[in-house]
Amino acid sequence: MSPAIGGPVLIVGTGLIGTSIALSLRRAGVEALLSDPDAESLRIAVDSGAGRPLADGDEPVLVVVAVPPRHAALVLALQSARFPLATITDVTSVKHRVVDDALSLGADPVRLVGGHPMAGREVSGAAAARVDLLDDRIWVVTPLPENGPEHVRQVNRLVSACGAYPVTMGLAEHDAAVALVSHAPHVLSSALAGRLVAADDDYVRIAGQGLRDMTRIAASQPALWIDILGANAGPVADELEGIIGELQRTVVALRALARHADDQPASAQLEGLLGAGVAGQARIPGKHGAAPAPMLEVAVMLADRPGELARLFTAAGRAGINFEDVRIEHVLGRPSGIVGILVRPEAGDTLLGALRGQGFDVRS
Amino acid sequence: MSPAIGGPVLIVGTGLIGTSIALSLRRAGVEALLSDPDAESLRIAVDSGAGRPLADGDEPVLVVVAVPPRHAALVLALQSARFPLATITDVTSVKHRVVDDALSLGADPVRLVGGHPMAGREVSGAAAARVDLLDDRIWVVTPLPENGPEHVRQVNRLVSACGAYPVTMGLAEHDAAVALVSHAPHVLSSALAGRLVAADDDYVRIAGQGLRDMTRIAASQPALWIDILGANAGPVADELEGIIGELQRTVVALRALARHADDQPASAQLEGLLGAGVAGQARIPGKHGAAPAPMLEVAVMLADRPGELARLFTAAGRAGINFEDVRIEHVLGRPSGIVGILVRPEAGDTLLGALRGQGFDVRS
Numbered sequence: 070m071s072p073a074i075g076g077p078v079l080i081v082g083t084g085l086i087g088t089s090i091a092l093s094l095r096r097a098g099v100e101a102l103l104s105d106p107d108a109e110s111l112r113i114a115v116d117s118g119a120g121r122p123l124a125d126g127d128e129p130v131l132v133v134v135a136v137p138p139r140h141a142a143l144v145l146a147l148q149s150a151r152f153p154l155a156t157i158t159d160v161t162s163v164k165h166r167v168v169d170d171a172l173s174l175g176a177d178p179v180r181l182v183g184g185h186p187m188a189g190r191e192v193s194g195a196a197a198a199r200v201d202l203l204d205d206r207i208w209v210v211t212p213l214p215e216n217g218p219e220h221v222r223q224v225n226r227l228v229s230a231c232g233a234y235p236v237t238m239g240l241a242e243h244d245a246a247v248a249l250v251s252h253a254p255h256v257l258s259s260a261l262a263g264r265l266v267a268a269d270d271d272y273v274r275i276a277g278q279g280l281r282d283m284t285r286i287a288a289s290q291p292a293l294w295i296d297i298l299g300a301n302a303g304p305v306a307d308e309l310e311g312i313i314g315e316l317q318r319t320v321v322a323l324r325a326l327a328r329h330a331d332d333q334p335a336s337a338q339l340e341g342l343l344g345a346g347v348a349g350q351a352r353i354p355g356k357h358g359a360a361p362a363p364m365l366e367v368a369v370m371l372a373d374r375p376g377e378l379a380r381l382f383t384a385a386g387r388a389g390i391n392f393e394d395v396r397i398e399h400v401l402g403r404p405s406g407i408v409g410i411l412v413r414p415e416a417g418d419t420l421l422g423a424l425r426g427q428g429f430d431v432r433s
Numbered sequence: 434m435s436p437a438i439g440g441p442v443l444i445v446g447t448g449l450i451g452t453s454i455a456l457s458l459r460r461a462g463v464e465a466l467l468s469d470p471d472a473e474s475l476r477i478a479v480d481s482g483a484g485r486p487l488a489d490g491d492e493p494v495l496v497v498v499a500v501p502p503r504h505a506a507l508v509l510a511l512q513s514a515r516f517p518l519a520t521i522t523d524v525t526s527v528k529h530r531v532v533d534d535a536l537s538l539g540a541d542p543v544r545l546v547g548g549h550p551m552a553g554r555e556v557s558g559a560a561a562a563r564v565d566l567l568d569d570r571i572w573v574v575t576p577l578p579e580n581g582p583e584h585v586r587q588v589n590r591l592v593s594a595c596g597a598y599p600v601t602m603g604l605a606e607h608d609a610a611v612a613l614v615s616h617a618p619h620v621l622s623s624a625l626a627g628r629l630v631a632a633d634d635d636y637v638r639i640a641g642q643g644l645r646d647m648t649r650i651a652a653s654q655p656a657l658w659i660d661i662l663g664a665n666a667g668p669v670a671d672e673l674e675g676i677i678g679e680l681q682r683t684v685v686a687l688r689a690l691a692r693h694a695d696d697q698p699a700s701a702q703l704e705g706l707l708g709a710g711v712a713g714q715a716r717i718p719g720k721h722g723a724a725p726a727p728m729l730e731v732a733v734m735l736a737d738r739p740g741e742l743a744r745l746f747t748a749a750g751r752a753g754i755n756f757e758d759v760r761i762e763h764v765l766g767r768p769s770g771i772v773g774i775l776v777r778p779e780a781g782d783t784l785l786g787a788l789r790g791q792g793f794d795v796r797s
Contacts, residue, residue, distance in 0.1 A: 187641060236638075236639070238635060250637070257647065258643075258647060261676060262714040263706065265717065269606075269610070271606070273718065274571065275551050275573065283646070286647070287714045288710075291707035291708050299692075299694060300694075301698075303688075306691065309680055312625060313680050315678055316680075319673060323666040326666040339658075342624060343659060345626070351793075352624040352630070352632075354640065377482055379749065379751075
C-alpha cells in the first residue's frame, strides 16, 4: 500500500462509480467530499455514508471526476480551475478525446492525470454503489508527459486506497485496448441482436444460450454507448475493420463450400477462424489479470423441488468448503437441474465426500 | 401426449444426444436399442440404463440417427436400406444438405423425416447424457412432401415421448433459423476471440465479463463446427453478409464522428444500431418459446465467508420459495458478493420478508 492520500478527496458525480469510490475512501479512513447537480443522487450517496456534501472553503487535495463521458472534459477543466493546487483525475472509459478536450478547455496539464477503473455493474446510480466495487480490480492510469510526478503518485495512491491495482498505459494504448475488449464487442453484440428485430417468430423462439450470451450487452442503454463509441470512434473503427475482414474471408470460404463441399482452401479458412477463436478465448484472464486459476468443477444434478439448492449449499457449508463460483446450467435460456460448483482443486475430495454422503447425484 | 410409439426404437450413435434420447424413451416405457461403432461409448450408454445393444433379428419401428453431421447422410441411407419398414429420423443441426445427401444416397423419401432437438450441453459423450435433457425443449421436425403421414406422426410421437415440443419447419426455413440464432453468432464469437491472439498482454488483461460472454462459444471444438458451417454454408454466408453490412455502415459513421464529433447522420446510424440491438435482444424468449415470463429479481449482498450462500438458500427454502433462477454476479470474470434470485412476482414479498428477517442485505 502506498502512503496515505492525506487531505479530503472530492468526488464529482455520485453515480455508481463515484459513490463506490467514495465508500472505498471512507473505508480507508480518507475524508470524502461529494458533489452532484442532481440533489436526489447526492442525498442517496450522503445517506449511504459515502461522505458529506462539498462546502465553501473546502480544499480537496484530489478531485475525482466521475460524470458521463460527454460532460467529462468540461467538468475536468472547471475543477482544475476551481482547485488550482489539487490533483485532477477522472474515471471515463475513453481517454484520448476526454483528456485532449479537457486540456484545450484549460485544464492544467501538470495536474490532470486520467484514469479508468475496470469495474461496473449492470445497474447504475448511487443506490447501486458498493464499498467493494473496486476491490482487486484493474484501474488504468494514463499519465501525461507534462504531469508532475507527485500528481501521478497521488492518483496511484487513490487506486490503492480503493483496493484496486494501478496499470499504467498511454492514452492511445488505453483506447485501443478498450476498443478491442469492450467497445467493438458491444457493436458486434448490437449488430447481431439487431438481426432479430425483423426475424420470424419461429426463428427467434429456437434461440439458445449462445445467442443469449452474445446479445446480453446489446441490452445496455443506447445513450451512454453513443457517447462512448463517438468518443473512441477511431480505435473502434480500426478494430471493427479487422473483424469485418475476417468475416468477409469467411463468407468467401462459405460460398466456395456451398459449391464444393470438399474445397480445401475454404475448409482451411474455417479451420483458421475457429482455431484462432479457441486460442484467443483461452487468453482471457481469470481474476484481475492473473492467469486463470486452476479450478475444479463439481456438477450436481438437483431434483426440481423447493429447498434442494438450500440442502446443497448447507451440505457444502458444513464441510467448510468455500465456493469460488457457482453456475446454474441453462439450457435454451432456462435453468436446468445441473448446478456447477467451482472450488480449489484441493477442496475437491472433501466436497465430493460431503455431497455423496448426503445422497446428492454428483456427476463429475 | 400422442399415442405410444410402440415397438423398439433404435438409436444409432450413443453420444450425448443419442443416449439422452434413449434414456427418455426408457423413462416413457419404450424399448431402446443402441448401436455405436465405438464399443466404449456403447458400453457407457448400456451401463447407464439407456437400452441394450442392437442384435441380429431386431426390427425397430423407428431409427434415430444421432451421429456427427459429416456422417449423418450416409448413416441415414444405410439405416433406411437395412430396415425397409422403419421410420428414419436424425438429430443433425443442419437439415437441407443432410437430408438431400441422404436421399441421393438412396434413403427412402417416404420414411425419412428429419429432426433437430434444440438441446445440448457444453460437454459431450454418453457419460454426459441426462434423462431430462430433452424435457420441455423445442424439437424441430422437417417433414418432406414425399413423407408418409404415419412416418411424420411417428417422429412427432418420439418428440413427445422424450418430453419435448415438436415445431414443424421446412428444411430451408430450419437452416436459415439456425444460421441466425446459432451458426452466424458462432462465427462472430470466433472472429472476435481471434483478435485476442496477437493482442498485447496489457490489452487482454483488462477484459471483462462482456468479452467473456461474447467469446464463450468460440471455445467449442473446431472440428464439429467446421462440419456444421460447411453443411449450412449458404444460409450462414447470407446471415453474415447482413451483419457485415451493418458493421460497415457503423465504421463509416465512426470515421465521420472521428472527424466531427457532432456529425448528425453518423450519430443517427449509431442510435439505429444500438436501438435495434435493444429491440432485438428483447425478443429472445424465456422458457421454450413462450414470451419471457414476468419475473422479479431480488439482489442480495453476501458477506465473503463460507456458508453465506447456504444461509441464504436455507432462509428462502424455509419460506417455501421456489427459485426460477439464481445469478451470481460476475465482475471482471470473478464472482462478486451479489446474488440475484429470480422468483415469480407473487413470491416477492414473502421472500423479501424472510431474507430481511434473517438480517440479509437485500438491495432491491
